[in-house]
Amino acid sequence: MTTEAFEPGEGEIKGNFIYQEIDRDLAAGKNGNKVLTRFPPEPNGYLHIGHAKSICINFGIADHYKAACNLRFDDTNPVKEEVEYIESIREDVTWLGFTWDGEVKYASDYFDQLYEWAVKLIKNGKAYVCDLTPDEIAAQKGTPTTPGKDSPYRTRSVEENLNLFERMRKGEFKEGERILRAKIDMSSPNMHMRDPIMYRILHKHHYRTGDKWCIYPMYDYTHGQSDFIEGITHSICTLEFEVHRPLYNWFLDQILDGEPVPVVKPRQIEFARLNLNYTVMSKRKLLELVQKGIVSGWDDPRIPTISGLRRRGYTPESIHQFAEKVGVARRDNIIDVALLEFCIREDLNKRAVRVNAVLDPVKLIITNYPQDKVEMLDSVNNPEDESMGVRTIPFSSEIYIERDDFMEQPPKNYFRLGPGLEVRLKSAYIIKCDDFKKDDSGKITEVYCTYDPETRSGMPQSHRKVKGTLHWVSAKHCINGEVRLYDRLFMDEEPDGHEDKDFKEFINPGSLKILTNCKLEPGLADVKPLDKFQFQRLGYFCVDADSGPGRLVFNKTVGLKDSWAKIVRK
RNA sequence: UGUUCCGUGGUGUAAUGGUAGCACAGAUGGUUUUGGUCCAUCUAGUCAGGGUUCAAAUCCUUGCGGAACAACCA
Numbered sequence: 001m002t003t004e005a006f007e008p009g010e011g012e013i014k015g016n017f018i019y020q021e022i023d024r025d026l027a028a029g030k031n032g033n034k035v036l037t038r039f040p041p042e043p044n045g046y047l048h049i050g051h052a053k054s055i056c057i058n059f060g061i062a063d064h065y066k067a068a069c070n071l072r073f074d075d076t077n078p079v080k081e082e083v084e085y086i087e088s089i090r091e092d093v094t095w096l097g098f099t100w101d102g103e104v105k106y107a108s109d110y111f112d113q114l115y116e117w118a119v120k121l122i123k124n125g126k127a128y129v130c131d132l133t134p135d136e137i138a139a140q141k142g143t144p145t146t147p148g149k150d151s152p153y154r155t156r157s158v159e160e161n162l163n164l165f166e167r168m169r170k171g172e173f174k175e176g177e178r179i180l181r182a183k184i185d186m187s188s189p190n191m192h193m194r195d196p197i198m199y200r201i202l203h204k205h206h207y208r209t210g211d212k213w214c215i216y217p218m219y220d221y222t223h224g225q226s227d228f229i230e231g232i233t234h235s236i237c238t239l240e241f242e243v244h245r246p247l248y249n250w251f252l253d254q255i256l257d258g259e260p261v262p263v264v265k266p267r268q269i270e271f272a273r274l275n276l277n278y279t280v281m282s283k284r285k286l287l288e289l290v291q292k293g294i295v296s297g298w299d300d301p302r303i304p305t306i307s308g309l310r311r312r313g314y315t316p317e318s319i320h321q322f323a324e325k326v327g328v329a330r331r332d333n334i335i336d337v338a339l340l341e342f343c344i345r346e347d348l349n350k351r352a353v354r355v356n357a358v359l360d361p362v363k364l365i366i367t368n369y370p371q372d373k374v375e376m377l378d379s380v381n382n383p384e385d386e387s388m389g390v391r392t393i394p395f396s397s398e399i400y401i402e403r404d405d406f407m408e409q410p411p412k413n414y415f416r417l418g419p420g421l422e423v424r425l426k427s428a429y430i431i432k433c434d435d436f437k438k439d440d441s442g443k444i445t446e447v448y449c450t451y452d453p454e455t456r457s458g459m460p461q462s463h464r465k466v467k468g469t470l471h472w473v474s475a476k477h478c479i480n481g482e483v484r485l486y487d488r489l490f491m492d493e494e495p496d497g498h499e500d501k502d503f504k505e506f507i508n509p510g511s512l513k514i515l516t517n518c519k520l521e522p523g524l525a526d527v528k529p530l531d532k533f534q535f536q537r538l539g540y541f542c543v544d545a546d547s548g549p550g551r552l553v554f555n556k557t558v559g560l561k562d563s564w565a566k567i568v569r570k
Numbered sequence: 571u572g573u574u575c576c577g578u579g580g581u582g583u584a585a586u587g588g589u590a591g592c593a594c595a596g597a598u599g600g601u602u603u604u605g606g607u608c609c610a611u612c613u614a615g616u617c618a619g620g621g622u623u624c625a626a627a628u629c630c631u632u633g634c635g636g637a638a639c640a641a642c643c644a
Contacts, residue, residue: 015583015584015585016583016584020586040644041644042643042644044643044644074643074644076643077641077643077644080643080644083629134641134642137642138640138641141640142640143640144572144573144639145571145572145573145638145640146572147572148638148640173641176642179614179642188573189572189573189574190573190574190639191573191639191640192639196577197641197642199642200642201642202642216642217642218642218643218644219643219644220644222644223644238638239575239576239638240636240638240639240644241637241638241644242574242639243573243574243575243639244574244639245574246574262591270575272576272637277581283644324595325582325583325594326583327582327583327584327593328583329576329582329583330575330576330635330637331575331576331577331582331637332576332577332637332638333581333582334581334582334583334585335582335594335596336580336581336582337580338581338593338595339581339593339594339595342593342595343594345606345607349606351606354604354606360588380603383602383603383604383606383607384607384608413605415605416605424603425603426603426604427603428603430603455604458602462603465601466603468603468604468605469602469604469605470604471604479576534606535604536604537587537605537606538604538607539606560630
């Protein structure tokens, strides 16, 4: 990635309003004709599909303007942040196919500079140490509709503030005893301008700065300055930060007071965050699901974390497509998860190898096929892409078919097998059902058929029309495997603002089905984790990373239409 | 009864004063050795009123509706 200046006219046309704003800034000659964005997660959880949208926007802008994008960890709260999250976030961004500019950045690297600037604000009479308790501060802050009241400590002298702030840093006070506040306007209609907190005392070990600090800067005092330090031109964030923008600009103005006008002054632009219907997206709730053991971890295929989607079989390309299709705007939105599924089906349809697997097997015996004969038959790997070639699969007199694919008394528009009916076996012969056997409970145990030797795939007679095509595996050659059907975890209702219901009434619990008696095509013994397949008529699957020796585990990833994975409204 | 932001088919998103388009979802038909894919057709929209203009989704205005903001979180 380069940081050379953008030359207008390059790159494809992007229509969303952020591009228009950037174009406008470029046209006005701002920022020395440069563009630099950043993706700034707090390392307090794993990334999810909502972050993926933000990542695609920020890195997408960098690509478009032949510019760069930083990865910066917004790690100003040692209470919630962990190294594990840093690593997962780096991995997810990389997996999505993006490269950040230079080294990873950390807001905690700027703590010294931030402290110096805080001293500057105090000296300029723009910040003061306040001794009020949290409750007192809340009380004097007012409400959105009523003004607040000045703190009695607002008029402390510069010397006293300097002295107290220094002693805060040295650790002379307990947590909550004192804070540093900006001196702005307690009657501002914008709550964030009512003397916001800049620093709080936290006697906590920080995963990067260790015990060097016992005062930590707040988000508002950190973000804009971090952007400024890095030379970020456009600081793109979600809509809930919109009311913070005046404060973002105010802090920048204060630290720049008395300084020459900088070439790059960052500008915050907000867009509407991604919402998916029926989908649990809040970090807090996902954390709770993980901690309560409702899911197996942050990468459980049932939740919409990037690592969960990866295990579920999503490709980076499909997520890019999704981000492209949902667009970028400033109005609240609830995207239909069907769009996300469309994106992965569209992608997998082009790249997934078609294979046979029987999830719930019933034995089918071809009575007129020689008992010890084995034929190797060609089967195309992907009808959408000839270059993916063919593979050979064994065929013999005893095979397994899907239990669902035989009905004793089929209804009118049933495409599959029943007494007296003919179907094609995929890549093999047309067969006709003559008889079947049931056990005492009425369960079908065996199906008897005769095959038509003239109808093998590729033979002249093979194009005879029959109603349906079945997938199958040779009983003698198939391997036994386990298939896990992960259905997305989903909420009963669409997301409704900040509704905070209990999980028990909120989440569909029964979303993992384990099938242990699956019969798989022999070649599947050699597959690798995260390989993707489409099983004939059953849907797309992703091989689970949990596969161990002697066992194959598949995640069902995305169902075909009307298949199990479909979400049904209650 | 504060400030700010936002209202285009069921869901998203284009049209930046000049033919309301695209995608998903839904419906119908066709092709198909996957009930997949693919192809075709259909359904359905500018929150409301007023104003400016030859011309308004777009500009102005008044309503109405939705969202954000009162963490020593980000």
